[in-house]
Amino acid sequence: MSRLRRKIVIGTGRALALSRGGRTHPRSGLHRGHAASPRSRGEGEVRVTGPPLLALRGVSKRFGAVQALKDVDLEIHEGEVVALLGDNGAGKSTLVKVISGVTPADKGVIEWQGRAVQIRTPRIARRLGIATVYQNLALCDDLDVAENLFLGRERRCPGVRGRLFRLMDTGGMRREARGQLDALGIRVPDLRTPVATLSAGQRQTVAISRALLGRPKAILLDEPTAALGVPQASHVLDLVDELREQGIGVILISHNLGDVKAVADEAAVLRLGRNNGFFHVPTTSQDRIFSAMVGATTNA
Numbered sequence: 001m002s003r004l005r006r007k008i009v010i011g012t013g014r015a016l017a018l019s020r021g022g023r024t025h026p027r028s029g030l031h032r033g034h035a036a037s038p039r040s041r042g043e044g045e046v047r048v049t050g051p052p053l054l055a056l057r058g059v060s061k062r063f064g065a066v067q068a069l070k071d072v073d074l075e076i077h078e079g080e081v082v083a084l085l086g087d088n089g090a091g092k093s094t095l096v097k098v099i100s101g102v103t104p105a106d107k108g109v110i111e112w113q114g115r116a117v118q119i120r121t122p123r124i125a126r127r128l129g130i131a132t133v134y135q136n137l138a139l140c141d142d143l144d145v146a147e148n149l150f151l152g153r154e155r156r157c158p159g160v161r162g163r164l165f166r167l168m169d170t171g172g173m174r175r176e177a178r179g180q181l182d183a184l185g186i187r188v189p190d191l192r193t194p195v196a197t198l199s200a201g202q203r204q205t206v207a208i209s210r211a212l213l214g215r216p217k218a219i220l221l222d223e224p225t226a227a228l229g230v231p232q233a234s235h236v237l238d239l240v241d242e243l244r245e246q247g248i249g250v251i252l253i254s255h256n257l258g259d260v261k262a263v264a265d266e267a268a269v270l271r272l273g274r275n276n277g278f279f280h281v282p283t284t285s286q287d288r289i290f291s292a293m294v295g296a297t298t299n300a
């Protein structure tokens with residue numbers, strides 16, 4: 001069995017849907033999301049055209065002799081979940097790094113809200129409104145939940161206490177952290193809990209929540225359910241649904257076709273660094289997407 005076949009999981013979407021209260025994905029019928037969202041999903045949908053939130057056109061990236069990406073196209077709209085799929089080495093991580101400014105592209109055009117941009121650094125990506133949650137989550141285990149949420153953007157107390165004595169506004173940060181977690185339906189009983197003691201699922205949601213404090217318009221999630229059991233993965237997928245409702249564009253890297261089926265609107269498949277098909281997830285079988293991933297079909 002190939003490494004890919006071991007890694008790709010087919011068919012858990014139904015189990016997840018059931019574990020998520022038997023709720024089917026909101027794609028059936030009109031978009032339930034953000035009022036300003038330019039798209040709606042499902043059968044008989046009305047597709048409103050407008051500039052995508054993010055568009056990649058002909059993006060290429062080479063590492064020495066390795067052509068990691070070749071003429072790759074990708075589009076994502078507000079309030080849309082696009083799954084980025086592919087075999088090991090297909091170029092998914094490289095594409096995420098290109099979008100997040102870690103590894104700028106050699107060639108091609110990136111458009112943000114209809115305007116060509118150059119994302120040369122992670123800071124530029126963040127300023128545009130692009131957040132990335134990597135698999136390692138980059139949480140500090142010894143810090144508590146609130147401290148992790150505000151890591152790198154700590155707030156000082158208002159007035160002289162902050163200016164002169166440089167005191168942190170711990171209470172204010174905890175209150176905002178609690179508001180943010182509640183708004184996202186994330187249950188963490190005590191914000192003073194060190195994140196080391198949280199479950200893998202809770203850690204993932206804390207990392208996503210931290211990314212959201214920067215008020216991004218697009219968020220890239222690198223295999224957010226990879227290390228999780230079914231109930232925990234279900235919470236994370238609920239959170240992805242919530243992001244869509246808020247009008248955020250989500251790029252979801254996953255090897256789990258069940259997750260993709262449960263939550264994604266569109267799937268973009270990469271194969272050997274090139275596009276190998278775009279699929280409207282609700283109306284496409286897992287087998288068809290799987291075939292594109294492993295190269296059994298060519299959809300370039």
Ligand SMILES: Nc1ncnc2c1ncn2[C@@H]1O[C@H](COP(=O)(O)OP(=O)(O)OP(=O)(O)O)[C@@H](O)[C@H]1O
Pocket residue numbers: 063064066067068086087088089090091092093094095
């Ligand atoms: N920094 C680098 N230097 C040299 N080659 C690289 C570098 N980063 C990626 N590559 C190569 O680029 C190709 C695409 O790799 P990438 O990690 O983007 O694929 P992937 O789809 O994310 O794979 P996986 O699912 O295994 O993480 C691979 O052949 C990889 O070896």
